[in-house]
Amino acid sequence: MQLPFGYYPVGNSLYPLALDLFMPTVFFFFFGAAYRTARYFAFYNKPFVPYTSSLRGISTREKIKDLVNTFANSSKLGIKRKPVTTAAGLLMHISLIVIIFLLAQHMVFWAYYIPPYKVLFPLAIPESSVDGELAFTRASLPLTPTPYPFVHDIWGPLTVILNGQYITYLLMILLGIYLGHKFHILGERLALRAGDWWFFVLLYIDIILGFLATSHIPNNVVDYDNLLGAHILVAEILIATLPFTRGFHMFEFYLGKMREWYFTVYRRGEK
Amino acid sequence: MTQAIAEKVNMDALKRAIDEVFYSQIDSTTLYYFQSCVNCKACEVACPFTPTSLHYSPVNKAEISRQLYRYRFSIWGKTIGKVIGGSKKYLTLNEAETMVDYVWHCTNCGACMFVCPMAIDSGALIDLLRQVAFKAGMVPKIYRDIADLEISGKYWDVDFFKNAWNSLISKIKDAIGKEVPLDKKKSEILFYASLYEAMVYPDVLVKVAKILDMLNKDWTFMSKPLGIRPPIGLVIGDKEGAIKVMQRVYSYFTDISPKYVMMTAGGFEYPSLRYTMHETFKVKPTYEVVHVTELLAKWYENNEFEIEPLDEIITWHDPCQLGRRGGVFEAPRVLMKALSKKFKELPSHGVNSFCCSRGGGGCGVPTMVENMAKTLGIAISEDDKKFLDSTIEPLIKAGKIKVNEINKVKAKEVMTGCPVCIESIGFSIDYYHANSQVKHIIDVLADRMKVNKK
Ligand code: SF4
Ligand code: SF4
Numbered sequence: 001m002q003l004p005f006g007y008y009p010v011g012n013s014l015y016p017l018a019l020d021l022f023m024p025t026v027f028f029f030f031f032g033a034a035y036r037t038a039r040y041f042a043f044y045n046k047p048f049v050p051y052t053s054s055l056r057g058i059s060t061r062e063k064i065k066d067l068v069n070t071f072a073n074s075s076k077l078g079i080k081r082k083p084v085t086t087a088a089g090l091l092m093h094i095s096l097i098v099i100i101f102l103l104a105q106h107m108v109f110w111a112y113y114i115p116p117y118k119v120l121f122p123l124a125i126p127e128s129s130v131d132g133e134l135a136f137t138r139a140s141l142p143l144t145p146t147p148y149p150f151v152h153d154i155w156g157p158l159t160v161i162l163n164g165q166y167i168t169y170l171l172m173i174l175l176g177i178y179l180g181h182k183f184h185i186l187g188e189r190l191a192l193r194a195g196d197w198w199f200f201v202l203l204y205i206d207i208i209l210g211f212l213a214t215s216h217i218p219n220n221v222v223d224y225d226n227l228l229g230a231h232i233l234v235a236e237i238l239i240a241t242l243p244f245t246r247g248f249h250m251f252e253f254y255l256g257k258m259r260e261w262y263f264t265v266y267r268r269g270e271k
Numbered sequence: 272m273t274q275a276i277a278e279k280v281n282m283d284a285l286k287r288a289i290d291e292v293f294y295s296q297i298d299s300t301t302l303y304y305f306q307s308c309v310n311c312k313a314c315e316v317a318c319p320f321t322p323t324s325l326h327y328s329p330v331n332k333a334e335i336s337r338q339l340y341r342y343r344f345s346i347w348g349k350t351i352g353k354v355i356g357g358s359k360k361y362l363t364l365n366e367a368e369t370m371v372d373y374v375w376h377c378t379n380c381g382a383c384m385f386v387c388p389m390a391i392d393s394g395a396l397i398d399l400l401r402q403v404a405f406k407a408g409m410v411p412k413i414y415r416d417i418a419d420l421e422i423s424g425k426y427w428d429v430d431f432f433k434n435a436w437n438s439l440i441s442k443i444k445d446a447i448g449k450e451v452p453l454d455k456k457k458s459e460i461l462f463y464a465s466l467y468e469a470m471v472y473p474d475v476l477v478k479v480a481k482i483l484d485m486l487n488k489d490w491t492f493m494s495k496p497l498g499i500r501p502p503i504g505l506v507i508g509d510k511e512g513a514i515k516v517m518q519r520v521y522s523y524f525t526d527i528s529p530k531y532v533m534m535t536a537g538g539f540e541y542p543s544l545r546y547t548m549h550e551t552f553k554v555k556p557t558y559e560v561v562h563v564t565e566l567l568a569k570w571y572e573n574n575e576f577e578i579e580p581l582d583e584i585i586t587w588h589d590p591c592q593l594g595r596r597g598g599v600f601e602a603p604r605v606l607m608k609a610l611s612k613k614f615k616e617l618p619s620h621g622v623n624s625f626c627c628s629r630g631g632g633g634c635g636v637p638t639m640v641e642n643m644a645k646t647l648g649i650a651i652s653e654d655d656k657k658f659l660d661s662t663i664e665p666l667i668k669a670g671k672i673k674v675n676e677i678n679k680v681k682a683k684e685v686m687t688g689c690p691v692c693i694e695s696i697g698f699s700i701d702y703y704h705a706n707s708q709v710k711h712i713i714d715v716l717a718d719r720m721k722v723n724k725k
Contacts (some may be wrong), residue, residue, distance in 0.1 A: 036306075040299045050549030050556060055531075055565050056602055069622075074313055074388045077623050081316035082431065185312075188325055191334035194355045196310050244347065246309045249389060256307060256390035259300070264622075268598040270565075 008133065013222070014229025019235065025236040032243030040074075052269030063265055070261040085181065092174040095167050098125065103164050112125070123156055127164040127214055168211045175204050199238070199245050208233040280409060282351035286361045288406030292399055293339050301399075304391045308333075309511045314393060316380035319560060319628035319669035327665075329383035329393030334371040334398040335366070371409050374401040375658070376509070376665060379539070380626035381593035397716055398508070403574040405508030413644050413655040414507045420647065421498040422512040424519070431646045436496055439469045443492065446477045448672060454527065455491035460566070461558070462492045462543075467500040468536055471639075471690045472562075478536055478717035485722050486575055497523055500536075509526060517548040524558060531615040532560045535713065537593025537688035538630050545597065562593055564688055564712060568602035571609060578609040579719045585611045586682035588696060588709075589624035606716060615680040625676065627694040628669035636694045637662050664708055670699025677707050686712040 058066075078086030100106060104124040111117040155162050181201055185192045213227035242248050275698075312330055320327035334600025341358035352358030377397040381644045383391040404410055420426045427433060442493045447664060452458065462483060464476050483490040505514030524532055534541055545560035570576065587607045593599050600621055607614045618623040629635055637659035644651050651659075672698060678684055685696060685707055696709040 039302060043297055043302050044299045048550050048553045050554065051559065053559065053561075053565075053598070055561055055569055057561060070390075073622060074386050077316065077386045078313050082313070085311075086313070089313075112572045132273065169463045181312075189327070190325055191310070193310060194351075194357055249307060252303070253389060256303065256387075259303070259383065260390035264595075264598060270598045270601075271382045 013225035014233060015225045016229075018229040020234035021233065021236055025240045028240035029242055033242070033248075036243045036248065045113065047267075049267055052267060056270050058265065058270060066265045067261050070265070071257050087179070088174050088177045091170065092178065095171050095174065098162070099164065099171065100169050103127070103167075105164075125155065125162050125164060125167075164214060165211075168207060170239055171207050172204075172211070175200065179204065195245050198241070199247050202234055202238050204236065206231060209234060280367060280407065282364070282366060285367055285407040285409075288403045289339055289361055291406065292402045293336075293343050296399060296402075297340075297344060301395065302335075302344070304393075304396055305337055307389050307511060308337070308387075308391050309389060309411065310625075311388065314383035314387045314391075317386040317623070317625075319378065319380065319626040319663050319672075320376040322672060323376070323665045327373065327376040329377075329387075329397075332377060333393040333396040335362070335370050335373065336399050342434045358504065360512050364563075367407070367409065370400050371404050373397065374404055375411075375662065378591065378626055378628060378630040379506075379596075380630060381595040382591065382623065382626055385595065385622040386423075401508035402510060403508075406652075408688075410507050410509075411655055411658045412641060412652060413649060415509075416649045417499060417640075417643065417647070418503045418507050418509055418512055421501060422509075422515050422545070426466060426499050427495060429647060432496075432499075435473075436466060436471050437559070439464075439473050440494075442473060442477050442491070443480040446481050447631075449484075451480070452491045455492040456527055456644070456693045457529070458491040458527065459530045461524065461527050461532045461535050462489070462490050462533050463492070464496070465498060465500045465536065465540065466496040468690055469496065470643075472711060472714075475711045475713050476534060478713050482567070482713070482717055482720065484699075485720070486570065491521075491527065491529070493510075495678070500538075500540065502543055502548075505547065506539055508562075511581040514551060516619070517543075517551065520544060521548055521552060521556075523652070524556065527560050527658040531566060532558050533566055534560065535563050535581055535688070536690055537562050537590040537597065537599070538691050539592045539596075541590075541593050541599075542596040560596070562599050563687060564603040564606055565599060567716070568605040571605060574723055576723055578606070578716065579721060580609065581611045581719070582613070582685040582717070583611060583686075584615055584681050585684045585686060586615050586617050586680050586714075587620070587678065588617065588685055588690045588692055589620055589688040590687055591624065591626045591630055593688055594624055595622055603712060606712060607686065608684075610712075610716065610719065615682060619676060625672055626669065626675060627690045627692050627695040627699070628665050629690070635691055636666065636698050639694060642687040667693060667702060670695070671704060674699050674703040674705045676685070678705055684715065685709040686715060688712055691719075695716055 075086065075090060078089075101110070102120070102123055102125045104126055107117065107121060107124050111121070160166075182192060182196060182200065209227055210233035213224060213231050216224060238247060242250075308330060310330060312328060314329040315321045315325065318327065318329050325331065338357065338359040339362075341352050341393070342360045345352070345358070348358035359366070374397055377394055379394040379398055380392055381392065383394060384390055387393070391624065420429070440451050440453070443660050462479060468476060480492065482492075501520055502513035502516040504510065504515070505518060532544070539558075541562060549556055555656065585607065587603055589595075589600060589603075604614075617624070640659060641651060641656075644655075655659070677696075683706075685700075687693060687709065688709075688711065693709050693711060698705055699705075700709060
């Protein structure tokens with residue numbers, strides 16, 4: 001089947017299309033990020049600082065301690081007062097980071113576009129827990145063009161937990177909890193935004209697509225190519241729209257917390 | 272109440288107010304608050320109003336301002352947002368009603384910002400809505416009347432106020448056994464107090480004066496107060512009114528030109544007169560505004576006096592405005608630790624201190640507001656009465672959490688540094704029959720200080 005996409009010879013699969021759209025995705029992302037950042041500059045007013053306290057000053061050491069606390073406070077308090085959603089949220093973030101940046105297949109993808117990424121190869125997480133070997137390189141010599149000895153990982157028995165399949169199951173459950181949370185919000189008639197659905201639903205679909213592709217469900221090459229292509233395409237939609245969605249919090253989180261610390265600790269200069 | 276207010280709403284005024292507030296107040300900080308929320312609802316746990324209803328959670332209240340923002344400042348908001356409901360140009364009558372209800376269910380305590388993973392100050396966004404409500408004439412009349420009295424300066428014509436202030440000055444005179452230094456320029460310390468404080472805890476103010484005298488400080492007091500609780504305008508969304516009052520305060524402070532302006536109240540006056548006032552006028556003052564605990568902690572650490580400790584469990588309630596908004600956490604603890612070896616922290620303290628649900632925007636315990644209005648001859652309308660009654664439920668719900676925490680540490684005495692916290696925690700302690708008392712720290716400290724002779 002020839003997909004109708006202008007003059008583009010996509011053949012029978014979404015896969016090459018997805019790969020070729022990666023660079024435009026990155027371009028869109030940077031364009032959006034620049035737009036978002038430029039707005040901050042456009043609205044920037046230099047704050048007027050009347051004075052910082054001279055009465056009871058705060059040492060540099062305490063300032064740094066406070067910086068750590070600033071970042072940790074929301075998790076600390078959340079675990080105490082809202083343990084289930086906080087724990088689910090934290091675990092989901094960790095799992096997502098691990099799977100996006102350390103899953104062996106993803107690492108090969110990143111290293112293709114950003115070659116220095118390969119220094120992280122020793123940390124690669126295998127797809128399955130079978131025996132600590134990377135499943136997709138197991139049966140034969142590397143199938144990817146990478147010349148690196150990419151077979152035994154350093155995780156040893158930890159691979160029982162740290163493997164693509166397990167983390168994906170976990171992610172599907174955790175994101176399911178969050179989606180349930182969204183329905184609860186809807187039921188309570190509390191504020192819910194279109195952007196919430198956009199990000200969550202796309203992420204969920206993307207994880208399922210990735211899971212189906214790597215697990216070869218259904219087990220034939222055409223479907224594999226299409227599923228993998230769709231997985232990458234959905235990820236590309238997520239990346240391209242990041243600057244316009246809540247997904248951008250992965251960058252702004254640092255900005256917000258640094259700002260809080262700067263205003264409440266550094267600028268007041270008191271304890 | 273909101274229904275009654277809504278019936279009198281001038282929709283044109285409301286539209287104008289929305290435009291004015293939203294177009295004039297956007298900066299990179301508010302922009303960040305508007306667009307970076309991930310709707311994770313972590314802020315729910317911090318807000319003293321969520322035990323009443325999840326509709327009062329910070330993110331839910333702030334969403335109205337986000338919708339108004341999106342229409343004005345985002346491409347999505349102007350296009351798709353209109354269709355899918357994420358943005359609004361103006362508010363309908365019903366929505367305006369909800370907005371008014373929401374803004375009086377936020378004390379601008381700042382707790383949501385510290386627990387928000389994105390550090391979003393929902394209180395600041397709700398404050399914008401409060402300004403809209405004020406400009407549209409949707410503020411409860413009782414608050415507006417009290418604020419107007421402060422702004423016009425006519426509070427000094429009210430005999431009740433004048434007598435309260437003059438009687439405070441004569442009590443101070445009796446306590447120190449000499450004339451009270453009044454409006455003395457270039458004193459080291461300007462002992463600042465408001466009319467409100469003179470009415471709710473005159474004894475605390477007398478004790479502060481006694482301490483200053485005992486420690487032989489160069490201090491002065493005010494012959495006339497600078498307002499009822501200046502700048503009340505900031506609390507009810509009246510920025511312009513607040514600026515007028517702050518001008519009066521700033522010119523008095525500058526005229527006296529002390530080294531320290533020392534406050535006993537750690538409510539919204541503290542960050543307002545310390546930061547907001549100077550930031551608004553863009554002036555670097557020659558004095559420093561401090562809370563009484565800051566100076567006392569410094570003098571204690573300099574061995575100017577000793578503290579005879581109590582033998583009981585005591586705890587400190589961090590007032591939101593003194594702590595989170597003002598940055599003062601350590602100084603009261605220096606004194607509290609000296610006051611008792613059995614000093615214990617409340618489970619929620621420091622930046623996570625749980626708000627008593629009354630401060631800025633909660634505007635005191637309703638019975639007290641009613642009494643104040645009565646003494647001022649301000650008629651309490653049916654609407655006002657309903658409004659004040661509606662503020663009781665959050666007070667009871669948040670009070671339960673506070674009292675449970677006090678009971679958990681088994682504190683005999685809860686000390687704090689803000690008149691409204693004293694009132695509201697006192698209310699909760701009575702309501703739940705807790706075996707504890709709440710006091711201004713000075714109340715206890717003054718009687719246990721021993722001056723070291725140099
Ligand atoms: S905690 Fe912060 S990011 Fe989460 S919903 Fe509340 S305001 Fe939004
Ligand atoms: S500022 Fe305080 S009262 Fe207002 S929304 Fe935030 S936590 Fe609630």
